[in-house]
Amino acid sequence: xxxxxxxxxxxxxxxxxxxxxxxxxxxxxxxxxxxxxxxxxxxxxxxxxxxxxxxxxxxxxxxxxxxxxxxxxxxxxxxxxxxxxxxxxxxxxxxxxxxxxxxxxxxxxxxxxxxxxxxxxxxxxxxxxxxxxxxxxx
Amino acid sequence: xxxxxxxxxxxxxxxxxxxxxxxxxxxxxxxxxxxxxxxxxxxxxxxxxxxxxxxxxxxxxxxxxxxxxxxxxxxxxxxxxxxxxxxxxxxxxxxxxxxxxxxxxxxxxxxxxxxxxxxxxxxxxxxxxxxxxxxxxx
DNA sequence: TTCCTTGTTGACGTAAACGTAAATTTACGG
DNA sequence: CCGTAAATTTACGTTTACGTCAACAAGGAA
Numbered sequence: 527x528x529x530x531x532x533x534x535x536x537x538x539x540x541x542x543x544x545x546x547x548x549x550x551x552x553x554x555x556x557x558x559x560x561x562x563x564x565x566x567x568x569x570x571x572x573x574x575x576x577x578x579x580x581x582x583x584x585x586x587x588x589x590x591x592x593x594x595x596x597x598x599x600x601x602x603x604x605x606x607x608x609x610x611x612x613x614x615x616x617x618x619x620x621x622x623x624x625x626x627x628x629x630x631x632x633x634x635x636x637x638x639x640x641x642x643x644x645x646x647x648x649x650x651x652x653x654x655x656x657x658x659x660x661x662x663x664x
Numbered sequence: 665x666x667x668x669x670x671x672x673x674x675x676x677x678x679x680x681x682x683x684x685x686x687x688x689x690x691x692x693x694x695x696x697x698x699x700x701x702x703x704x705x706x707x708x709x710x711x712x713x714x715x716x717x718x719x720x721x722x723x724x725x726x727x728x729x730x731x732x733x734x735x736x737x738x739x740x741x742x743x744x745x746x747x748x749x750x751x752x753x754x755x756x757x758x759x760x761x762x763x764x765x766x767x768x769x770x771x772x773x774x775x776x777x778x779x780x781x782x783x784x785x786x787x788x789x790x791x792x793x794x795x796x797x798x799x800x801x802x
Numbered sequence: 803t804t805c806c807t808t809g810t811t812g813a814c815g816t817a818a819a820c821g822t823a824a825a826t827t828t829a830c831g832g
Numbered sequence: 833c834c835g836t837a838a839a840t841t842t843a844c845g846t847t848t849a850c851g852t853c854a855a856c857a858a859g860g861a862a
Contacts, residue, residue, distance in 0.1 A: 542808070552809080557850060571810055571857075588774055593731010595848070602778075605785060616793045623786050630779050634772055636726055640740075641768050647743060648761050655754045680838065690839080695820060709828070709840060733818070809858080816851070827840070832833105 538567070538574040547580075548587060558586060561596050563603065592633075602626060676705070677713040685718075686725060696724060699734050701741065730771075740764060 541552045558564045559573075563586055566573040575583075582603060589599040605623055610616045679690045696702045697711075701724055704711040713721075720741060727737040743761055748754045 540808080541810095551851080553850065553852085556810090561849090570859095572859095573809085588778070590849090592771060592774055592778075597848090602782075605782070610789075613793065613796055616789055616796070620786055620789050620793070623782050623789070627779060627782055627786075630775055630782070633730060634775050634779070636730055637768055637772050637775070640726065640730075641765060641772070644740075644743070644761050644765055644768070648758055648765075651748075651754055651758050651761070655751065655758070658751055658754070678838080679840095689821080691820065691822080694840090699819090711839085728819090735818090803862105805860100805862090807858105807860085810856080812854090812856105814851105814853085816849100818848085819846100821844105821846070823844090824842085825840100826842105827838105829838075830836090832835095 536577060538576060539580060541566075541573050541575070544575050544580065544583065548583060550587070555583075558583070558596070561600065563596060563600055674715060677718060679704075679711050679713070682713050682718065682721065686721060688725070693721075696721070696734070699738070701734060701738055 539547070541555055545552045545555055555564065555573075555575075559566065564575070564579050564582060566575045566579050568574070585603065585606075586596075586599055589602065590596075594602075601622075605619060605626070608615070608619045610619055677685070679693055683690045683693055693702065693711075693713075697704065702713070702717050702720060704713045704717050706712070723741065723744075724734075724737055727740065728734075732740075739760075743757060743764070746753070746757045748757055
């Protein structure tokens with residue numbers, strides 16, 4: 527029916543292709559798989575990663591850069607994966623999403639606090655710099 | 665006179681006072697000291713933390729919540745501690761501050777990307793929820 | 803076929819950030 | 833002065849997130 531679903535020409539990545547693409551090692555990809563974060567196709571023994579896996583990997587790496595643990599990232603991916611049919615399940619997903627949103631928001635706030643402080647420091651240093659410079663030229 | 669004070673009423677915290685204040689263990693405080701992030705006073709063998717140490721601790725813990733490593737936090741604290749007299753040193757501090765600002769800004773952006781995605785997901789789930797609910801009532 | 807590249811499964815190693823237990827002081831209220 | 837709570841050092845343990853071999857299999861190019 528849907529021509530969009532598994533197209534014949536959908537690109538598959540080998541483990542080295544994908545690792546080079548994101549500048550990580552293949553060990554990392556296997557590790558994420560061990561942790562249940564990725565589930566690439568298998569053709570024989572070899573792994574082949576679909577677009578879906580690549581997108582998940584992007585999310586994982588972004589989470590890592592932000593300091594989240596793999597477990598935590600797993601939970602966030604679960605939100606995306608969830609396809610709940612029952613009302614209570616839907617509500618639960620929404621609830622967990624909202625909880626995560628709170629965390630993320632306060633993280634943004636803390637980051638902006640630090641940013642403001644560094645900017646203030648920068649201003650201070652700039653002023654001191656100007657003072658020294660003009661002092662020199664007298 | 666219950667609280668221990670030094671000159672001018674500056675409060676000194678014992679290790680347990682400070683750890684309870686921030687809900688961390690004394691081990692953590694000693695660890696931060698081993699890593700060179702804190703340098704409390706010593707009276708005999710015992711540690712006594714000044715306001716300055718408390719503020720630094722706050723910064724450290726905020727950094728940790730944001731996923732920074734202790735080394736990285738150390739570098740950021742160095743920015744605050746720096747009291748450069750030479751122009752080149754001043755410029756270096758400003759340069760490093762700006763570099764850190766770039767990092768922090770992009771971190772905010774990545775967080776906001778995630779936030780937007782979760783909100784979109786939430787909207788989708790909400791819609792689905794309404795569908796099911798109205799469907800039921802027919 | 804043979805060689806080379808790529809990939810696979812163990813399995814042990816490591817760095818960071820503490821946890822935790824042991825053995826000893828040190829400080830302080832009664 | 834004494835007992836107990838609080839601190840100290842020392843040192844091995846733990847968790848997370850991979851790094852780093854080793855040993856082996858499999859597919860492709862020459």
